[in-house]
Amino acid sequence: MPRRPLDHPAGTAEAAVAVPGPRAGSSTARRAEALSLPPSPDQPTPLLGNLSPSQFMRRYWQKKPLLIRQAIPQIAAPLSRDELFDLAGLDDVEARLITHFRNKWQLEHGPFEPDELPSVKQRAWTLLVQGVDLHDDRARALLDRFRFVPDARLDDLMISYATDGGGVGPHFDSYDVFLLQVHGKRRWRIGAQRDLSLQEGVPLKILQHFECDEEWLLEPGDMLYLPPHLAHGGIAEGECMTCSIGFRAPSHSELTSQFLYHLAESGQTSGSAGDLYRDPQQPAVAHPGELPAALVAQVSKTLAKIRWDERDIASFLGSYLSEPKPSVVFDPPARPFSEQRFIALAGKSGVRLDRKTLLLYDRRAYFMNGEENSLANVKKWLPEFADNRSLSAKRFVTLSGDSSVTALLHEWYCAGWVQVGELA
Numbered sequence: 001m002p003r004r005p006l007d008h009p010a011g012t013a014e015a016a017v018a019v020p021g022p023r024a025g026s027s028t029a030r031r032a033e034a035l036s037l038p039p040s041p042d043q044p045t046p047l048l049g050n051l052s053p054s055q056f057m058r059r060y061w062q063k064k065p066l067l068i069r070q071a072i073p074q075i076a077a078p079l080s081r082d083e084l085f086d087l088a089g090l091d092d093v094e095a096r097l098i099t100h101f102r103n104k105w106q107l108e109h110g111p112f113e114p115d116e117l118p119s120v121k122q123r124a125w126t127l128l129v130q131g132v133d134l135h136d137d138r139a140r141a142l143l144d145r146f147r148f149v150p151d152a153r154l155d156d157l158m159i160s161y162a163t164d165g166g167g168v169g170p171h172f173d174s175y176d177v178f179l180l181q182v183h184g185k186r187r188w189r190i191g192a193q194r195d196l197s198l199q200e201g202v203p204l205k206i207l208q209h210f211e212c213d214e215e216w217l218l219e220p221g222d223m224l225y226l227p228p229h230l231a232h233g234g235i236a237e238g239e240c241m242t243c244s245i246g247f248r249a250p251s252h253s254e255l256t257s258q259f260l261y262h263l264a265e266s267g268q269t270s271g272s273a274g275d276l277y278r279d280p281q282q283p284a285v286a287h288p289g290e291l292p293a294a295l296v297a298q299v300s301k302t303l304a305k306i307r308w309d310e311r312d313i314a315s316f317l318g319s320y321l322s323e324p325k326p327s328v329v330f331d332p333p334a335r336p337f338s339e340q341r342f343i344a345l346a347g348k349s350g351v352r353l354d355r356k357t358l359l360l361y362d363r364r365a366y367f368m369n370g371e372e373n374s375l376a377n378v379k380k381w382l383p384e385f386a387d388n389r390s391l392s393a394k395r396f397v398t399l400s401g402d403s404s405v406t407a408l409l410h411e412w413y414c415a416g417w418v419q420v421g422e423l424a
């Protein structure tokens with residue numbers, strides 16, 4: 001289901017390959033599965049049809065689709081139908097209702113009161129709830145399994161609920177997606193067509209001519225990976241729920257305009273404060289409406305002086321990609337523990353990043369929820385915190401000898417960016 005504007009021309013896709021179900025995994029793989037950890041890069045995993053993440057990235061990522069039978073055996077939907085409906089009623093949750101009644105597509109945006117949704121007995125409707133990982137730890141834990149892809153690319157976990165015959169029509173997306181069946185059955189059809197023209201006069205992006213090359217019925221635990229711009233459509237066979245793990249790919253034009261904005265904000269485009277346009281040589285004019293050529297020449301020289309390097313680009317990308325979505329609101333504790341109490345509790349149960357927190361780093365800096373800071377003083381623990389999204393109690397105790405570490409973690413805890421305790 002499209003969430004972002006198109007940014008690339010249409011591409012072709014190779015035929016999908018069905019990979020058999022899981023073999024008995026190694027003990028490391030089993031532990032990772034149990035803890036919802038991402039598999040390590042060279043560890044074959046049922047999640048990817050017994051390919052390792054490295055093999056998957058090399059062979060399929062951004063290249064061709066992959067059907068994985070029983071990627072997560074015995075999976076249960078992270079949220080029940082009623083919990084999903086409740087979420088769709090909240091103001092800060094992006095929810096859409098798509099109906100296909102009497103052959104007519106309709107789209108409505110939430111929030112939805114439970115009585116605003118059609119009856120679950122009615123056929124052919126779908127509720128899409130975006131960013132479920134921001135609101136539910138079980139959904140966040142499921143998203144975490146896909147962290148073999150850099151966090152900078154990870155977008156969100158969307159859950160769709162559909163009644164029999166429900167779907168969003170044949171379409172294409174401009175991002176990579178894993179479609180994980182978590183309840184009931186859905187028939188997916190895909191096509192490697194080049195013609196991506198869309199139907200006119202419908203409120204959804206639906207392909208004018210969809211040509212199906214392959215189709216599969218996905219059951220709970222099955223998963224389909226699709227690269228960007230591959231035509232697809234899924235239709236529920238009975239009531240079903242699908243989790244869609246999506247990856248963002250900002251367009252070149254978005255990156256360029258945001259980067260220039262970042263440069264301007266950080267004062268790198270303005271020269272010294274007193275610098276003004278000057279024209280002591282301006283002659284009197286007979287055509288006052290004409291733009292002076294000297295003005296254009298002088299401003300061109302000023303703009304040509306703007307310089308940036310890779311550090312500026314990294315600083316921009318870190319801040320931009322760790323910026324929470326506009327709808328995100330953190331929940332700071334109403335009555336936060338004192339730093340002393342926080343240290344005692346974290347020493348017993350560890351700390352973790354709040355599910356809404358975005359934390360990236362590079363060699364020089366770290367970027368937390370859009371804010372950049374130097375890595376110099378936190379180098380020995382912050383990369384580990386960002387990669388694992390938690391610090392165990394034992395690790396916290398080791399680090400707590402340094403009061404600058406505990407003060408910073410306490411500050412983040414008071415802001416609602418960090419929570420006490422590791423995920424169960």
Ligand code: SIN
Nearest residue numbers: 001160167168242244
């Ligand atoms: C998708 O096609 O991208 C997801 C749609 C759905 O889950 O219904």
Ligand code: CO
Nearest residue numbers: 001002172173
């Ligand atoms: Co889609």
